[in-house]
Amino acid sequence: MDFSIPPGLEDLRQRIAGFVETELLPLETEPASFDAHENINLALLDEMRAKARDAGIWCLQLPREDGGLGVGRVGMAVCYEEMARSIFGPVVFNSAAPDDGNMMVLSMLGTEAQKRQWLDPIRSGAVRSAFAMTEPHPGGGSDPSMIQTRAVKDGDEYVISGQKWFITGAGAASHFILLARTSDDPRSGLSAFLFHKDQPGWEIVRRIGIMGPEEHGGHCELRFDGLQVHESQILGGVGRGLKVTQARLGPARLTHCMRWLGLAKRSVEIATEYAARRQGFGVRLADRESIQLMLGELGMQIEIGRLLVMKAAWAIDRGGFARAEVSMAKIHVANVLHQAVDRAIQINGARGYSKDTVLEWIYRYARQARLVDGADEVHKMVINRMMAADGRNFWSWPQQGPTEGGGDSES
């Protein structure tokens, strides 16, 4: 097993690290950098995105044929961590959720025509996007088989009605991917529709207030009442909605983890820097064993998260799905992020609770990590199901050679 990275990737990582250090970190201490929802303000975002594009650090996640840098999932794991050293990083490099996951699924499953219409404008940064799946009770949340939004065929069109909520970015999005029920078949009852914000037949009911900082466009509740979508705008084909969801959420969970590791490392960085200079009772905090144990433990937990992410990324790059690894990474990294920022606040004392560092921002943001894209309990249930199905083979190593897959196969 080889954990070394090629020189080209290391060069890209260093360029991202340099950009974050010189361009983005200084912005975080300026209140004027933020919009009303605690994200980078749009004028500054445009300016920084132009600089990132000029520097050739843009949308690296897409394959070259779709206008990206083709670094693969392993390359993304290396680079996303570096981007997320800054709370503004991912969105500046066009690697933030939900656009990131939406672009990847369009790239994977879109027809050529769909890619040019729906993917290219997100890639260039001309528009933003949203993925609309979750519904309020009694609709689908953790369990997508409960989705109630309906799409009824009428000639070449589907007419859609229903309700969604917590749709990230919906208030600023132009391109939407919407999960709706096209039949009651338990395996092939869902389809994924592409629509533009200017189409009639839907509305934003409200922007839901949340405890943490918000992505641009917030988290919205949507109502559909007669939205018409042409059958050519179904992603992946009729009845393939569950497959689209798996293809959308698997990689997106992993890229969440990559970014969260960057935020966890940043939290440790701020704690380490303070502990090195803060004195109390005659000694530096950094010289106290209790502080050293806290930081050492975090270093180990973050590295476990990186290994889980890297193993899943490696498996996906080889054509596998790495479902168990993605679920494990999602649970572990979400909790490590929480732990890292909580301990970093503790080590920083009152300063940690203030807005003088980004720790309190990260702390409020971190709570969602254990819920979004599958709550911890759901991922544990999934892992247990795979253990029950695979028995002792659950722990087998992938074989080298032509069948090398490094992950489970699609079923």
Ligand SMILES: Cc1cc2nc3c(=O)[nH]c(=O)nc-3n(C[C@H](O)[C@H](O)[C@H](O)COP(=O)(O)OP(=O)(O)OC[C@H]3O[C@@H](n4cnc5c(N)ncnc54)[C@H](O)[C@@H]3O)c2cc1C
């Ligand atoms: C900040 C944020 C952004 C989001 N963005 C989007 C988005 O862009 N698009 C989108 O479609 N959705 C989005 N969501 C919704 C998110 O994906 C759902 O919240 C998540 O899938 C859980 O669904 P739910 O909230 O309906 O929880 P429920 O299904 O109601 O579950 C509630 C709780 O029950 C427990 N639980 C559920 N199932 C099990 C089980 N099998 N075993 C044990 N315990 C269980 C868990 O603790 C879970 O947290 C977002 C949510 C948040 C908070």
